[in-house]
Amino acid sequence: MENLALSVKNISKYFHEPKTFQVLKDISFDVKKGEFLSLIGKSGSGKSTLLYVLSTMDTDFAGELIVNGVDLKGKSQNELAKFRNEHIGFVFQFHYLLPEFTSLDNVMLPALKLGKKSKKEIKEKALHNLYLLGIKDQAYKLTNKLSGGQQQRVAIARALINDPAIIMCDEPTGNLDTNNTQIVFDIFKKICHENGQTIITVTHDEDFAANCDRVIELQDGYLLKEALV
């Protein structure tokens, strides 16, 4: 249990609109710390739905969810928000940065919310993250002035700012060209293997998945197979 980043047991979920439909069927698996995991599957297989259940944002499910040793079933929305802030980082398919802020402000935001470090320390760490991702020169630009690849890297820098145990990604390379995809992939690999942080990513990109530590495939809501790469 000690080195498990995430553990799910018997997770089921239903959609009720337009008619009741079981989207996740009795899913159980564990993820170790430092693992780079891909969730794959066809459209409608439930992989994104599963990711949002894991992310604690979707609470409408049956089953057990333990993240970083904390049982999250039955916690209030505000408690979950606090938990996400500290333990989970997000990278979405569409970068989802706040357009009114500079790259630096976007990266700093989750840490300012957490409030565990001084503003100066947070700023230094944010700049360092941007440096690691090769976009330090874009720190003071508004995010809507950046290219897609740059925006995605800002989003990754933001996901990393609080040193979360788990980083969850929904098609992080879905909008990127080959070159940028490679850059993002290398960053992820580095995060897992050097920092010991866990990455769970939903992807369509088979090459991307093939290079991960572990691939979980979903089909029609069932866990189809587990492949260790």
Place this chain on the structure above:
Amino acid sequence: MVSNTNLKIAFAHLTSRPKQTIIAILSVLFGVSMYIFMNGFMGGVNKSQTEMTFSSMAHIRIYNDVDTKVPNLITDDKNTVVNFRNAKAIQYSEGIKNANQIINNLKKNKQLSTITSQINLSGTFRNGSVEVSGQISGVDVVNENKMFRIKRYVVAGNWDDLANSNSNIVIGVEMAKKLSLKLNDLISVTTTDDITKNYKIVCILETGSPSIDASKGYIKKSAALQLTSKNRSYATDIQINIPDFNKATEVSKSIKGINYKVESWQQSSAQLVAANALRNLIAIAVSLAILIVAAFGIYNIMNMTVSEKIKEIAILKALGFGGNDVIQIFLTQAIVIGLLGGIFGVALGYGIATAVSNVPFKMPGSETMPMVFKLSDYLTAFGFGFLITILAGYFPAKKAANVDPVSIIRG
């Protein structure tokens, strides 16, 4: 209590779309300024109506009423049958005999602001063959002006000249027209007791009230005493004004120890009470309507602001911001919008009110549009605008706080 981060986000929202912020501020501003202007204007209209009403009527009047009670002259014995036939009220005395003494007593009453006595009698005003019947009023020149502020209505001559001579008279502009008289002309006055005297017109009034303009003549009180041959302390009416005319009935009841009838304006003219109440109702209805319309406008704008930011709210929630953070962020924006809108609204409202109060508008006693500037209107408008904006911000913010980030982010 509001975290710096939330403040920072709130101000980023406000400054990133300046046009929208300005529109939101404008909607508060217009609500507040319209409320101020309409209240000032209606207050002004009401005030000038009230002034017109009290241009010839005092708040409380003391006079000798005909006693209609049939006195029990004979016996209290229950075994005796008493039978009156053709009972008639008899007026034993006319007017107030000891007016000066009563006035001196009344002056000790701190609730009364102005007291004056009058000798009112019916008469006929005549110039050549044309005659007009009306009221002759013998007045205390100084106190009469203090009470009814008659000098406002002077269109020719000088009110104070009335005090100079017992043969001076002040008449209304309509009467002057009917009798083809000008300033310094002579007018013949005949009382019901058939005493006739000529007076010189020293002043002409236009009050807007036909009871004065067309049928009233003011003479000195001593001149009226001459006409009636009464003692120096005689008066037909004692008129009293108090600081708040709405309290006239209460105050009139507190005046005791007088054998004459003490009557408040409410008791003597119920139609004016009704008119006053209706005007106040209209004023309340109009300002309520303005407030409601403004409130919906503000709510609409705030709702739109929140709807536009719904995607960012979802991101913030994903990043770990809670429902309370979202409410703080939007309430901060609402407070800023409410404050700015309120401050500028009060300024604009004052500006409009000042401008309109300078628009020429001819009416008795004033040359411009009526307007009142009451601090309480301004405070109410500001407080209301601020409060509504915060409420209008709170409900959409509450909705936003409960947004399910998954449904927004997944599209």
